[in-house]
Amino acid sequence: MVFKRTSMFFMVVIMSFAAVFTVVPSQPDVQASGQYESLERKINTIMADSSMKSLDASVTVRKASTGEIIFEANAERKVTPASTLKLLTSAAALETLGEEYQFTTDVLTDGSIAKGVLNGNLYLRGQGDPTLMKRDLDQFAATLSKLGIKKITGDLVGDDSWFDSVRLSPGIDKSDETFYYAAQISGLTLSPNTDYDAGTVIVNAIPTKKGYKAKVTMTPDTGIVTIVNKSKTVPKGYKNTLSIKRQHGTNNIVITGNAPLGSGGKKEWVTVSNPTAYTLDVFKKSLSEKGITFTKPSKVTRRETSQQARVLASRQSMPLKKLMRPFMKLSNNTHAETLAKTMGKRVYGEGSWNAGLRVMREFGQTIGLQPSEWKFEDASGMSHNNKVTSAQLTELLFLARQAPWYGSFVQGLPVSGMNDRFVGGTLKNRLKGASVKGKIIAKTGSLNQVSSLAGYVETKNGETLIFSVLTHGKKTNALPAIDKIATVIATTPIN
Known part of the structure:
Protein backbone atom coordinates (compact mmCIF):
# COMPACT_ATOMS: atom_id res chain seq x y z
CA MET A 1 0.00 0.00 0.00
CA VAL A 2 1.36 3.42 -0.93
CA PHE A 3 1.10 6.08 1.76
CA LYS A 4 -0.37 9.30 0.38
CA ARG A 5 1.91 12.10 1.51
CA THR A 6 0.53 15.60 1.85
CA SER A 7 3.70 17.56 2.61
CA MET A 8 7.40 17.72 1.84
CA PHE A 9 8.00 15.88 5.09
CA PHE A 10 6.31 12.74 3.93
CA MET A 11 8.35 12.71 0.72
CA VAL A 12 11.36 12.00 2.89
CA VAL A 13 9.84 8.59 3.67
CA ILE A 14 10.50 7.19 0.20
CA MET A 15 14.03 8.60 0.20
CA SER A 16 14.86 6.60 3.31
CA PHE A 17 13.86 3.14 2.11
CA ALA A 18 16.54 0.47 1.81
CA ALA A 19 16.31 -2.94 0.19
CA VAL A 20 17.64 -4.62 3.33
CA PHE A 21 17.22 -3.65 6.98
CA THR A 22 20.57 -2.09 7.83
CA VAL A 23 21.69 -0.85 11.21
CA VAL A 24 23.67 2.38 11.30
CA PRO A 25 25.51 3.08 14.55
CA SER A 26 24.06 6.00 16.48
CA GLN A 27 26.09 9.09 17.20
CA PRO A 28 27.30 9.86 20.73
CA ASP A 29 25.21 12.19 22.88
CA VAL A 30 26.12 15.82 22.24
CA GLN A 31 24.62 19.18 22.97
CA ALA A 32 23.14 21.07 20.05
CA SER A 33 25.67 22.25 17.46
CA GLY A 34 25.84 25.93 16.51
CA GLN A 35 23.36 25.34 13.71
CA TYR A 36 20.71 24.37 16.26
CA GLU A 37 21.50 26.85 19.06
CA SER A 38 18.19 28.66 18.72
CA LEU A 39 16.30 25.37 18.94
CA GLU A 40 18.30 24.34 22.00
CA ARG A 41 17.71 27.67 23.71
CA LYS A 42 13.94 27.53 23.17
CA ILE A 43 13.59 23.94 24.41
CA ASN A 44 15.74 24.72 27.45
CA THR A 45 13.40 27.61 28.26
CA ILE A 46 10.45 25.20 28.25
CA MET A 47 12.39 22.68 30.34
CA ALA A 48 13.22 25.40 32.89
CA ASP A 49 9.54 26.21 33.41
CA SER A 50 8.20 25.24 36.83
CA SER A 51 5.71 22.83 35.28
CA MET A 52 8.51 20.80 33.68
CA LYS A 53 10.82 21.04 36.68
CA SER A 54 8.25 19.16 38.75
CA LEU A 55 8.35 16.20 36.32
CA ASP A 56 10.65 13.31 35.66
CA ALA A 57 11.37 14.07 32.01
CA SER A 58 13.59 12.70 29.27
CA VAL A 59 13.95 14.56 25.96
CA THR A 60 15.99 13.77 22.85
CA VAL A 61 16.03 15.33 19.38
CA ARG A 62 17.99 13.78 16.48
CA LYS A 63 18.68 14.52 12.86
CA ALA A 64 16.74 12.00 10.79
CA SER A 65 19.43 11.99 8.11
CA THR A 66 22.30 10.81 10.33
CA GLY A 67 20.91 9.96 13.77
CA GLU A 68 23.07 12.68 15.35
CA ILE A 69 21.64 13.97 18.62
CA ILE A 70 21.17 17.74 18.40
CA PHE A 71 19.43 18.22 21.73
CA GLU A 72 19.17 16.16 24.87
CA ALA A 73 17.91 16.64 28.39
CA ASN A 74 18.17 13.62 30.66
CA ALA A 75 18.28 11.52 27.49
CA GLU A 76 19.36 8.42 29.44
CA ARG A 77 16.72 8.74 32.17
CA LYS A 78 14.30 5.80 32.17
CA VAL A 79 10.68 6.92 32.18
CA THR A 80 7.39 5.07 31.74
CA PRO A 81 6.68 5.32 27.98
CA ALA A 82 2.92 4.55 28.06
CA SER A 83 1.69 3.92 24.51
CA THR A 84 4.87 5.14 22.84
CA LEU A 85 6.03 1.57 23.59
CA LYS A 86 3.81 0.61 20.64
CA LEU A 87 6.52 2.02 18.39
CA LEU A 88 8.64 -0.98 19.31
CA THR A 89 5.68 -3.38 19.10
CA SER A 90 4.70 -2.24 15.62
CA ALA A 91 8.26 -2.27 14.30
CA ALA A 92 8.89 -5.76 15.70
CA ALA A 93 5.60 -7.03 14.26
CA LEU A 94 6.31 -5.66 10.78
CA GLU A 95 9.78 -7.21 10.84
CA THR A 96 8.74 -10.55 12.37
CA LEU A 97 5.36 -11.17 10.73
CA GLY A 98 5.76 -9.12 7.55
CA GLU A 99 3.60 -6.39 6.06
CA GLU A 100 1.32 -8.90 4.32
CA TYR A 101 0.58 -11.00 7.42
CA GLN A 102 -3.11 -11.86 7.82
CA PHE A 103 -5.03 -13.48 10.66
CA VAL A 166 -3.69 -16.01 30.01
CA ARG A 167 -6.03 -13.24 28.93
CA LEU A 168 -4.77 -10.12 30.74
CA SER A 169 -1.27 -8.65 30.77
CA PRO A 170 0.39 -7.84 34.13
CA GLY A 171 -0.25 -4.10 33.79
CA ILE A 172 -4.04 -4.40 33.90
CA ASP A 173 -5.59 -3.33 37.21
CA LYS A 174 -8.95 -4.69 38.35
CA SER A 175 -10.46 -1.23 38.00
CA ASP A 176 -9.47 -1.15 34.31
CA GLU A 177 -11.01 -4.46 33.29
CA THR A 178 -14.41 -3.07 32.26
CA PHE A 179 -12.91 -0.60 29.78
CA TYR A 180 -12.16 -1.21 26.09
CA TYR A 181 -8.45 -0.47 26.52
CA ALA A 182 -8.12 -3.47 28.86
CA ALA A 183 -9.96 -6.15 26.88
CA GLN A 184 -9.10 -9.80 27.35
CA ILE A 185 -6.85 -11.35 24.69
CA SER A 186 -8.09 -14.60 23.14
CA GLY A 187 -7.36 -16.68 20.08
CA LEU A 188 -11.05 -16.28 19.23
CA THR A 189 -12.51 -12.83 19.68
CA LEU A 190 -14.93 -10.35 18.11
CA SER A 191 -15.09 -6.61 17.42
CA PRO A 192 -18.34 -4.60 17.52
CA ASN A 193 -17.36 -2.10 14.78
CA THR A 194 -14.53 -0.99 12.51
CA ASP A 195 -12.52 0.60 15.31
CA TYR A 196 -11.75 -3.07 15.99
CA ASP A 197 -11.85 -2.95 19.78
CA ALA A 198 -11.87 -6.72 19.99
CA GLY A 199 -13.40 -8.36 23.04
CA THR A 200 -15.92 -5.57 23.63
CA VAL A 201 -19.61 -4.86 23.07
CA ILE A 202 -21.02 -1.39 22.46
CA VAL A 203 -23.66 -0.62 25.09
CA ASN A 204 -25.93 2.33 24.40
CA ALA A 205 -28.35 3.74 27.00
CA ILE A 206 -30.82 6.44 25.89
CA PRO A 207 -33.63 8.24 27.77
CA THR A 208 -37.24 7.05 27.34
CA LYS A 209 -40.06 8.53 29.46
CA LYS A 210 -39.73 10.45 32.69
CA GLY A 211 -39.42 8.00 35.58
CA TYR A 212 -38.70 5.02 33.33
CA LYS A 213 -35.44 3.21 32.81
CA ALA A 214 -33.21 4.16 29.90
CA LYS A 215 -33.50 1.99 26.80
CA VAL A 216 -30.42 -0.21 26.45
CA THR A 217 -29.10 -1.76 23.24
CA MET A 218 -25.98 -3.79 22.51
CA THR A 219 -23.86 -4.10 19.37
CA PRO A 220 -23.64 -6.91 18.58
CA ASP A 221 -26.52 -8.45 20.48
CA THR A 222 -25.27 -11.28 22.67
CA GLY A 223 -26.71 -13.50 25.35
CA ILE A 224 -23.31 -13.92 26.98
CA VAL A 225 -23.84 -10.55 28.66
CA THR A 226 -26.51 -9.78 31.26
CA ILE A 227 -27.72 -6.19 31.40
CA VAL A 228 -28.59 -4.94 34.89
CA ASN A 229 -30.47 -1.72 34.23
CA LYS A 230 -30.74 0.54 37.28
CA SER A 231 -30.93 3.78 35.31
CA LYS A 232 -33.71 6.38 35.36
CA THR A 233 -34.99 8.86 32.79
CA VAL A 234 -35.19 12.36 34.31
CA PRO A 235 -36.45 15.76 33.03
CA LYS A 236 -34.50 17.81 30.54
CA GLY A 237 -31.85 19.97 32.14
CA TYR A 238 -30.81 17.45 34.79
CA LYS A 239 -27.20 16.28 34.82
CA ASN A 240 -26.42 13.15 32.82
CA THR A 241 -24.97 10.75 35.40
CA LEU A 242 -25.23 7.51 33.42
CA SER A 243 -22.56 4.93 34.17
CA ILE A 244 -22.05 1.69 32.21
CA LYS A 245 -19.62 -0.81 33.71
CA ARG A 246 -19.09 -4.56 33.85
CA GLN A 247 -18.97 -6.09 37.31
CA HIS A 248 -15.53 -7.53 37.92
CA GLY A 249 -15.32 -11.28 37.40
CA THR A 250 -18.75 -11.49 35.73
CA ASN A 251 -20.49 -10.70 32.46
CA ASN A 252 -23.03 -8.49 34.23
CA ILE A 253 -23.05 -4.99 32.76
CA VAL A 254 -24.63 -2.56 35.19
CA ILE A 255 -26.21 0.70 34.05
CA THR A 256 -26.83 3.28 36.77
CA GLY A 257 -27.55 7.00 36.98
CA ASN A 258 -29.86 9.55 35.38
CA ALA A 259 -30.62 9.87 31.65
CA PRO A 260 -32.02 13.38 31.01
CA LEU A 261 -34.69 13.78 28.36
CA GLY A 262 -33.26 15.44 25.27
CA SER A 263 -29.78 14.12 25.94
CA GLY A 264 -27.94 11.54 23.88
CA GLY A 265 -27.68 9.21 26.85
CA LYS A 266 -24.40 7.33 27.04
CA LYS A 267 -22.46 4.89 24.89
CA GLU A 268 -19.62 2.72 26.14
CA TRP A 269 -17.37 0.04 24.68
CA VAL A 270 -17.46 -2.53 27.49
CA THR A 271 -15.21 -5.56 27.70
CA VAL A 272 -16.61 -9.06 28.01
CA SER A 273 -15.26 -11.78 30.22
CA SER A 317 -8.12 -10.34 7.85
CA MET A 318 -6.72 -7.23 6.23
CA PRO A 319 -2.91 -7.40 5.95
CA LEU A 320 -0.83 -6.03 8.80
CA LYS A 321 0.20 -2.98 6.77
CA LYS A 322 -3.46 -1.88 6.70
CA LEU A 323 -4.09 -2.82 10.32
CA MET A 324 -1.39 -0.32 11.28
CA ARG A 325 -3.87 2.54 10.87
CA PRO A 326 -6.51 1.49 13.40
CA PHE A 327 -3.76 0.02 15.59
CA MET A 328 -1.47 3.03 15.85
CA LYS A 329 -3.74 5.93 14.95
CA LEU A 330 -6.24 4.92 17.66
CA SER A 331 -3.58 3.42 19.95
CA ASN A 332 -5.41 0.11 20.21
CA ASN A 333 -4.07 -1.87 23.17
CA THR A 334 -5.76 -5.10 22.10
CA HIS A 335 -3.98 -5.00 18.75
CA ALA A 336 -0.63 -4.54 20.48
CA GLU A 337 -1.08 -7.48 22.83
CA THR A 338 -2.50 -9.68 20.06
CA LEU A 339 0.51 -8.92 17.87
CA ALA A 340 2.87 -9.75 20.72
CA LYS A 341 1.31 -13.18 21.21
CA THR A 342 1.26 -13.69 17.45
CA MET A 343 4.98 -12.97 17.25
CA GLY A 344 5.56 -15.50 20.01
CA LYS A 345 3.53 -18.06 18.08
CA ARG A 346 5.41 -17.36 14.85
CA VAL A 347 8.92 -17.51 16.29
CA TYR A 348 8.66 -19.89 19.25
CA GLY A 349 5.41 -21.77 18.59
CA GLU A 350 3.92 -20.31 21.77
CA GLY A 351 1.18 -17.69 21.70
CA SER A 352 2.07 -16.16 25.05
CA TRP A 353 3.29 -12.86 26.44
CA ASN A 354 6.56 -14.43 27.54
CA ALA A 355 7.32 -15.62 24.02
CA GLY A 356 6.05 -12.48 22.31
CA LEU A 357 7.94 -10.02 24.51
CA ARG A 358 11.06 -12.15 24.05
CA VAL A 359 10.72 -11.67 20.29
CA MET A 360 10.38 -7.91 20.79
CA ARG A 361 13.52 -7.76 22.97
CA GLU A 362 15.51 -9.84 20.51
CA PHE A 363 14.33 -7.67 17.63
CA GLY A 364 15.52 -4.55 19.44
CA GLN A 365 18.89 -6.07 20.22
CA THR A 366 19.31 -7.26 16.62
CA ILE A 367 18.83 -3.79 15.15
CA GLY A 368 21.20 -2.18 17.64
CA LEU A 369 19.07 -1.01 20.57
CA GLN A 370 20.39 -1.42 24.11
CA PRO A 371 18.43 -4.13 26.00
CA SER A 372 19.45 -2.70 29.37
CA GLU A 373 17.66 0.55 28.51
CA TRP A 374 14.30 -1.13 27.89
CA LYS A 375 12.04 -2.71 30.47
CA PHE A 376 8.53 -3.83 29.52
CA GLU A 377 6.02 -6.42 30.68
CA ASP A 378 3.39 -5.83 28.01
CA ALA A 379 3.25 -4.70 24.38
CA SER A 380 0.72 -1.88 24.66
CA GLY A 381 2.34 0.32 27.30
CA MET A 382 -0.38 -0.13 29.91
CA SER A 383 2.02 -1.06 32.70
CA HIS A 384 3.59 1.64 34.85
CA ASN A 385 6.53 -0.75 35.31
CA ASN A 386 7.56 -0.30 31.68
CA LYS A 387 10.60 1.96 31.31
CA VAL A 388 12.68 3.34 28.44
CA THR A 389 14.84 6.37 27.66
CA SER A 390 14.05 9.05 25.12
CA ALA A 391 17.44 8.36 23.54
CA GLN A 392 16.43 4.77 22.82
CA LEU A 393 13.01 5.71 21.44
CA THR A 394 14.58 8.16 19.01
CA GLU A 395 17.20 5.57 18.08
CA LEU A 396 14.38 3.15 17.23
CA LEU A 397 12.66 5.82 15.14
CA PHE A 398 15.94 6.50 13.32
CA LEU A 399 16.61 2.82 12.58
CA ALA A 400 13.02 2.23 11.45
CA ARG A 401 13.53 4.71 8.59
CA GLN A 402 15.99 2.29 7.03
CA ALA A 403 13.64 -0.69 7.07
CA PRO A 404 11.79 -1.90 3.95
CA TRP A 405 8.53 -1.73 5.93
CA TYR A 406 9.00 1.90 6.98
CA GLY A 407 6.16 3.09 4.74
CA SER A 408 3.71 0.84 6.60
CA PHE A 409 5.18 1.90 9.94
CA VAL A 410 5.00 5.65 9.40
CA GLN A 411 1.55 5.72 7.77
CA GLY A 412 0.14 4.32 11.00
CA LEU A 413 1.33 7.25 13.12
CA PRO A 414 -1.06 10.07 14.10
CA VAL A 415 -0.65 13.35 12.19
CA SER A 416 -0.88 16.63 14.07
CA GLY A 417 -4.16 18.51 13.89
CA MET A 418 -5.77 16.47 11.11
CA ASN A 419 -9.54 16.17 11.61
CA ASP A 420 -10.00 12.73 10.05
CA ARG A 421 -9.55 10.38 13.01
CA PHE A 422 -7.91 7.78 10.77
CA VAL A 423 -5.31 10.40 9.82
CA GLY A 424 -5.02 12.57 12.92
CA GLY A 425 -5.70 9.72 15.31
CA THR A 426 -4.77 10.62 18.87
CA LEU A 427 -3.27 13.92 17.61
CA LYS A 428 -6.56 14.92 15.96
CA ASN A 429 -7.25 17.64 18.53
CA ARG A 430 -3.67 18.62 19.27
CA LEU A 431 -1.13 20.81 17.47
CA LYS A 432 -3.80 22.27 15.17
CA GLY A 433 -2.19 25.67 14.48
CA ALA A 434 -1.32 26.54 10.90
CA SER A 435 2.42 26.41 11.62
CA VAL A 436 2.34 22.82 12.90
CA LYS A 437 -0.76 21.17 11.42
CA GLY A 438 0.34 18.15 9.37
CA LYS A 439 4.00 18.74 10.24
CA ILE A 440 4.28 16.31 13.16
CA ILE A 441 3.64 12.58 12.92
CA ALA A 442 4.12 10.91 16.24
CA LYS A 443 2.89 8.34 18.70
CA THR A 444 1.19 9.63 21.81
CA GLY A 445 1.28 8.02 25.22
CA SER A 446 -0.93 8.59 28.24
CA LEU A 447 -1.42 6.94 31.63
CA ASN A 448 -2.23 8.36 35.04
CA GLN A 449 0.61 10.85 35.72
CA VAL A 450 2.36 9.89 32.45
CA SER A 451 2.42 11.74 29.12
CA SER A 452 4.69 11.13 26.15
CA LEU A 453 5.12 11.92 22.47
CA ALA A 454 7.67 10.51 20.03
CA GLY A 455 7.98 10.72 16.27
CA TYR A 456 9.03 12.85 13.31
CA VAL A 457 8.83 16.59 12.65
CA GLU A 458 9.19 18.58 9.45
CA THR A 459 11.02 21.76 10.40
CA LYS A 460 10.48 25.23 8.97
CA ASN A 461 13.54 24.61 6.78
CA GLY A 462 12.13 21.35 5.43
CA GLU A 463 14.49 19.14 7.46
CA THR A 464 13.15 16.05 9.21
CA LEU A 465 14.00 15.71 12.89
CA ILE A 466 13.23 12.85 15.25
CA PHE A 467 12.12 13.60 18.80
CA SER A 468 10.93 11.94 21.97
CA VAL A 469 9.52 13.57 25.10
CA LEU A 470 8.77 11.29 28.05
CA THR A 471 7.30 12.70 31.27
CA HIS A 472 6.10 11.37 34.61
CA GLY A 473 4.73 13.59 37.36
CA LYS A 474 2.05 13.51 40.03
CA LYS A 475 0.60 17.01 39.87
CA THR A 476 1.45 18.58 36.52
CA ASN A 477 -0.34 18.16 33.19
CA ALA A 478 2.63 17.82 30.86
CA LEU A 479 0.71 17.98 27.56
CA PRO A 480 1.03 21.77 27.09
CA ALA A 481 4.80 21.61 27.58
CA ILE A 482 5.15 18.57 25.31
CA ASP A 483 3.20 20.31 22.57
CA LYS A 484 5.31 23.45 23.03
CA ILE A 485 8.46 21.40 22.49
CA ALA A 486 7.01 19.81 19.35
CA THR A 487 5.95 23.25 18.10
CA VAL A 488 9.39 24.72 18.74
CA ILE A 489 11.01 21.90 16.73
CA ALA A 490 8.61 22.46 13.85
CA THR A 491 8.79 26.28 13.74
CA THR A 492 12.32 27.30 14.76
CA PRO A 493 14.41 28.28 11.73
CA ILE A 494 17.67 26.36 11.47
CA ASN A 495 20.67 28.60 10.76
Missing part, protein backbone atom coordinates in the same frame (compact mmCIF):
# COMPACT_ATOMS: atom_id res chain seq x y z
CA THR A 104 -7.06 -16.53 9.63
CA THR A 105 -10.38 -17.72 11.06
CA ASP A 106 -11.77 -21.09 9.93
CA VAL A 107 -15.06 -22.94 10.18
CA LEU A 108 -14.54 -26.70 10.15
CA THR A 109 -16.38 -29.96 10.75
CA ASP A 110 -15.44 -33.51 11.62
CA GLY A 111 -18.79 -34.80 10.33
CA SER A 112 -20.63 -35.30 7.06
CA ILE A 113 -23.60 -33.56 5.46
CA ALA A 114 -26.64 -35.58 4.40
CA LYS A 115 -30.17 -34.34 3.64
CA GLY A 116 -29.57 -30.95 5.25
CA VAL A 117 -28.10 -32.41 8.43
CA LEU A 118 -24.49 -31.97 9.51
CA ASN A 119 -23.79 -35.11 11.50
CA GLY A 120 -20.84 -33.97 13.54
CA ASN A 121 -19.33 -30.99 15.33
CA LEU A 122 -18.95 -27.49 13.96
CA TYR A 123 -15.70 -25.74 14.89
CA LEU A 124 -14.83 -22.06 14.85
CA ARG A 125 -11.03 -21.82 15.00
CA GLY A 126 -9.27 -18.49 15.47
CA GLN A 127 -5.83 -16.95 15.34
CA GLY A 128 -6.73 -13.92 17.43
CA ASP A 129 -8.05 -11.83 14.54
CA PRO A 130 -9.02 -8.48 16.14
CA THR A 131 -10.95 -7.44 13.01
CA LEU A 132 -13.47 -10.32 13.06
CA MET A 133 -17.02 -8.90 13.21
CA LYS A 134 -20.64 -10.07 13.30
CA ARG A 135 -20.89 -9.57 9.54
CA ASP A 136 -18.08 -12.08 9.05
CA LEU A 137 -19.89 -14.63 11.19
CA ASP A 138 -23.00 -13.91 9.12
CA GLN A 139 -20.99 -14.71 5.99
CA PHE A 140 -19.84 -18.00 7.52
CA ALA A 141 -23.48 -18.84 8.27
CA ALA A 142 -24.46 -17.95 4.71
CA THR A 143 -21.78 -20.28 3.34
CA LEU A 144 -23.03 -23.15 5.50
CA SER A 145 -26.57 -22.46 4.36
CA LYS A 146 -25.45 -22.66 0.73
CA LEU A 147 -24.00 -26.07 1.51
CA GLY A 148 -27.53 -27.11 2.41
CA ILE A 149 -27.01 -27.36 6.16
CA LYS A 150 -30.19 -26.87 8.20
CA LYS A 151 -29.42 -28.83 11.35
CA ILE A 152 -26.27 -29.77 13.28
CA THR A 153 -26.18 -32.82 15.55
CA GLY A 154 -22.85 -32.14 17.23
CA ASP A 155 -21.42 -29.35 19.37
CA LEU A 156 -20.55 -25.79 18.44
CA VAL A 157 -16.87 -25.69 19.40
CA GLY A 158 -14.62 -22.68 19.84
CA ASP A 159 -10.91 -23.34 19.26
CA ASP A 160 -8.85 -20.50 20.76
CA SER A 161 -5.74 -22.64 21.31
CA TRP A 162 -3.63 -20.46 19.01
CA PHE A 163 -2.89 -18.39 22.12
CA ASP A 164 -2.40 -19.49 25.70
CA SER A 165 -5.16 -19.09 28.27
CA ASN A 274 -14.35 -14.74 27.98
CA PRO A 275 -14.18 -13.44 24.38
CA THR A 276 -14.27 -17.03 23.07
CA ALA A 277 -17.71 -17.66 24.55
CA TYR A 278 -18.83 -14.24 23.30
CA THR A 279 -17.77 -15.02 19.73
CA LEU A 280 -19.46 -18.44 19.80
CA ASP A 281 -22.68 -16.96 21.14
CA VAL A 282 -22.84 -14.38 18.34
CA PHE A 283 -21.94 -17.05 15.76
CA LYS A 284 -24.78 -19.23 16.98
CA LYS A 285 -27.15 -16.29 16.49
CA SER A 286 -25.82 -15.85 12.94
CA LEU A 287 -26.50 -19.52 12.25
CA SER A 288 -30.00 -19.24 13.68
CA GLU A 289 -30.71 -16.22 11.48
CA LYS A 290 -29.94 -18.45 8.48
CA GLY A 291 -32.28 -21.17 9.74
CA ILE A 292 -29.48 -23.43 11.01
CA THR A 293 -30.28 -25.08 14.34
CA PHE A 294 -28.67 -27.57 16.71
CA THR A 295 -30.21 -30.74 18.12
CA LYS A 296 -30.99 -30.84 21.84
CA PRO A 297 -27.91 -32.81 22.99
CA SER A 298 -25.62 -30.23 21.33
CA LYS A 299 -23.73 -27.78 23.48
CA VAL A 300 -21.48 -24.76 23.04
CA THR A 301 -18.00 -25.56 24.27
CA ARG A 302 -14.31 -24.78 23.97
CA ARG A 303 -11.66 -27.26 22.87
CA GLU A 304 -9.13 -27.89 20.12
CA THR A 305 -10.29 -28.80 16.65
CA SER A 306 -10.32 -32.49 15.76
CA GLN A 307 -7.43 -33.54 13.55
CA GLN A 308 -9.97 -35.15 11.22
CA ALA A 309 -11.85 -31.89 10.69
CA ARG A 310 -12.00 -30.28 7.26
CA VAL A 311 -12.42 -26.60 6.43
CA LEU A 312 -15.87 -25.49 5.26
CA ALA A 313 -15.23 -21.73 5.22
CA SER A 314 -12.32 -19.43 5.91
CA ARG A 315 -11.68 -15.72 6.35
CA GLN A 316 -8.46 -13.76 6.26
